[in-house]
Amino acid sequence: MRPSPFIFLLLSLVFSHNIFHQPSVFVNGDMKLIQETCKNTKYYDLCVSSLKPNASSTKADTKGLALIMVGVGMANATATSSYLSSQLLSATPNDPVLKKVLRECADKYGYAADALQDSVQDLATDSYDYAYMHVMGASDYPNACRNAFKRYPGLAYPSELARREDGLKHICDVVLGMIDHLSW
Template sequence: MGFSWFLLLFITLFFQFIDPTLSANGNSDLIQQTCKNTKYYDLCVSSLKSDSSSLKADSKLGLALIMVRVGMANATATNSYISSQILSVKNDTAPMRKVMRECADKYAFANDALQNSVQDLSSELYDYAYMHVMAAADYPNACRNAFKRYPGLVYPQELAVREEGLKHICDVVLGIIDALGF
């Protein structure tokens, strides 16, 4: 029994050196430990595990930067979605076209705020990074409020889902920043 245990240990260690993905368990532990500090644990874990660069992350700061990139991708995708919807708005609905342009701008601003947070995180200016992520999470509110200014315009369900997604991603980033010592 002692020899078989030793052989199993040797084979496991040997294959970890050949295939680094087998040793990703350490990063999985870092991901889980980091995500425990966030409001949306499952979103945090699934987002980080789906990004191959998280296997190389060796700190909470590295994971925070990855989550910020997830938020930037979400904001950019939403901006693109809204821009494509503007083209399908009929000419007789000028208020809708105006509101959709405003919403596209808000998601572009959210992306810019997240880009600023990357610079702040890289410089270990966590309070500024926190502020920029909070701003990114708030920009979708301005989009929702733009719809409220025009009676008869209905806030599209697809935008509501995307708004909630960006806010949740930002909440995850804020939780990680909190764990960094902010």
């Protein structure tokens, strides 16, 4: 089951009302907490560039920043699932193997979005071990897609899909670094 537009609306309401407030030391409206939080992640530049344009980031605590990044990951996974579904529709009808692999990949990215959605609930209840597990799962679903292409030697793994896979994995790595920091 893929996240509905309602989930994204709910996430934006959560971020705008900052209901997941956890005391942190930062000056409202500056970038200090974002920079400090991103220093604890594997991809500092990705972290800052993802959080900086989000208006809720400057009012968020560390957990709120992690939730915003989870939302970025969900958007990435959902967009990739949609991209694969559109590729499925444009694939030639006489290529059942490609259609099968594209369908499988679209499903895997949908599962990644679901796993990230589960991590939102875990973060809300301070269940950091479970949140970590769900984000790790979301990060691993693209591997199943890549492996589906490998099972059929005649199919080349599309470079656009490889780029999207790396993007989701990097976003998940950022979230994992934030969860590590939260669980100290």
